[in-house]
Amino acid sequence: MDTGTHLVMSVAISGLALADPVVASHPATFAAVATGIILGSQAPDIDTILKLRNNAVYIRHHRGITHSIPAVIIWPLLITLVLHLLFPSADALHVWIWAFGAVGLHVFVDIFNAYGTQAVRPFSKKWVALGIINTFDPIIFGLHVVAIAAWAFGAPPVPTMATLYIVLIGYYLVRIWLHRAVITAVENTVPDAEEVILSPTRYFLQYRVAANSKTHHYVGRAYGRSITIYDKFKIEPLPKTPLFDAVLKDENFKSFVSFSPIYRWEMRMLKNGLQEIRLIDLRYRSNNRYPFVAVAHVDEEYNIVRSYTGWIFSEEKLQSKLI
Known part of the structure; x- marks a missing residue:
C-alpha cells in the first residue's frame, strides 16, 4: 500500500491496542506501543531511499529484503530496543507484540497489490503479487479516516477500530471474489x-x-x-544473439526482467547508427501507452551507450532520461 494508507492503518491499530489491558492501564506503555506501531507500519518501506541511487536498484530491491521473513522478525526487535531507551518504564514485551503485528500487517497487505513483495525470502525470491487491491485504495483509506475521525470526536477506540477491521475483512473477501470472477471472464474472452x-x-x-x-x-x-x-x-522470445546477450547484462535490463512477468520487445536502428532495444511491460497500459519500459542504445561493438528503466509517460521524457 502507499505511505498514507500505512500511516492511517498505524493510527487505527494504535486505537485497537487499547484492547490490551497492559497497554490501556499504563500510559508509558501506550505511548511506546503507539510509537512502535507507527514505526513498524513504515519500517519495511525504508528501502524507498534506494530511489535516490537509481531506478534499476530501486525496482530490483524495493519491497524485497525489507519485506522478507527475517525482516518481519528483525524490525520489531530493533524498534523495541530503540523504544526501550526512550520509554524505559514501558512493558517491552507488549511493545514488541504490537510492533510485530504492525510490521506483519504491512507486509501482508502489500502482497495484495499488483507490485507485490518478496515476502517469502529467503526461501524464494519470487514476487508475491496477488493483484487484488490497488496500491492506493480510496475505500480502505476513507474507512480508516472515518474511524480515526470518530475516535477523535469521542467514539470509544476499541469497538470503533474493531468494527473498522471487521468491515475491511469483508471488503477484502469481496475483492478476492471479484478478482476470481474477472479472471474467469478473461478466460471466457480469451x-x-x-x-x-x-x-x-x-x-x-x-x-x-x-x-x-x-x-x-x-x-x-x-x-x-x-x-x-x-x-x-x-509472443516472440528474446533472440539469443550477441546484441541481446550484451543488453541483458545491463543493470537496468536485469532489474526490469527480474520484476516484470509479462513483456514484449522491440528493436530499431537509430539515425546515429546505434541500435535501440526496448522491453515493454504489458501490465500497465494507460492512455494508449505502456509506461513501464527498459531501453538501451547499443553501438556496433555491443557496448551499452546509455540505458534506462522506469515509468515514462511520454516519448520526449524517455529521450531526455536517456540523454
Whole structure:
C-alpha cells in the first residue's frame, strides 16, 4: 500500500491496542506501543531511499529484503530496543507484540497489490503479487479516516477500530471474489489464455488485464465481468544473439526482467547508427501507452551507450532520461 494508507492503518491499530489491558492501564506503555506501531507500519518501506541511487536498484530491491521473513522478525526487535531507551518504564514485551503485528500487517497487505513483495525470502525470491487491491485504495483509506475521525470526536477506540477491521475483512473477501470472477471472464474472452495477470485500479470494478496464450500476449481492460481487449501481440522470445546477450547484462535490463512477468520487445536502428532495444511491460497500459519500459542504445561493438528503466509517460521524457 502507499505511505498514507500505512500511516492511517498505524493510527487505527494504535486505537485497537487499547484492547490490551497492559497497554490501556499504563500510559508509558501506550505511548511506546503507539510509537512502535507507527514505526513498524513504515519500517519495511525504508528501502524507498534506494530511489535516490537509481531506478534499476530501486525496482530490483524495493519491497524485497525489507519485506522478507527475517525482516518481519528483525524490525520489531530493533524498534523495541530503540523504544526501550526512550520509554524505559514501558512493558517491552507488549511493545514488541504490537510492533510485530504492525510490521506483519504491512507486509501482508502489500502482497495484495499488483507490485507485490518478496515476502517469502529467503526461501524464494519470487514476487508475491496477488493483484487484488490497488496500491492506493480510496475505500480502505476513507474507512480508516472515518474511524480515526470518530475516535477523535469521542467514539470509544476499541469497538470503533474493531468494527473498522471487521468491515475491511469483508471488503477484502469481496475483492478476492471479484478478482476470481474477472479472471474467469478473461478466460471466457480469451479461451486459450494460459496466464492472466490483473492490475486493480483505484476504481472498484476496473482492472488492467494482461494475458498470455501459447502464441500471443493480450492486453485489455475489465469493468466488472465486461472485458475489452485493446492489443494483441505475437509472443516472440528474446533472440539469443550477441546484441541481446550484451543488453541483458545491463543493470537496468536485469532489474526490469527480474520484476516484470509479462513483456514484449522491440528493436530499431537509430539515425546515429546505434541500435535501440526496448522491453515493454504489458501490465500497465494507460492512455494508449505502456509506461513501464527498459531501453538501451547499443553501438556496433555491443557496448551499452546509455540505458534506462522506469515509468515514462511520454516519448520526449524517455529521450531526455536517456540523454
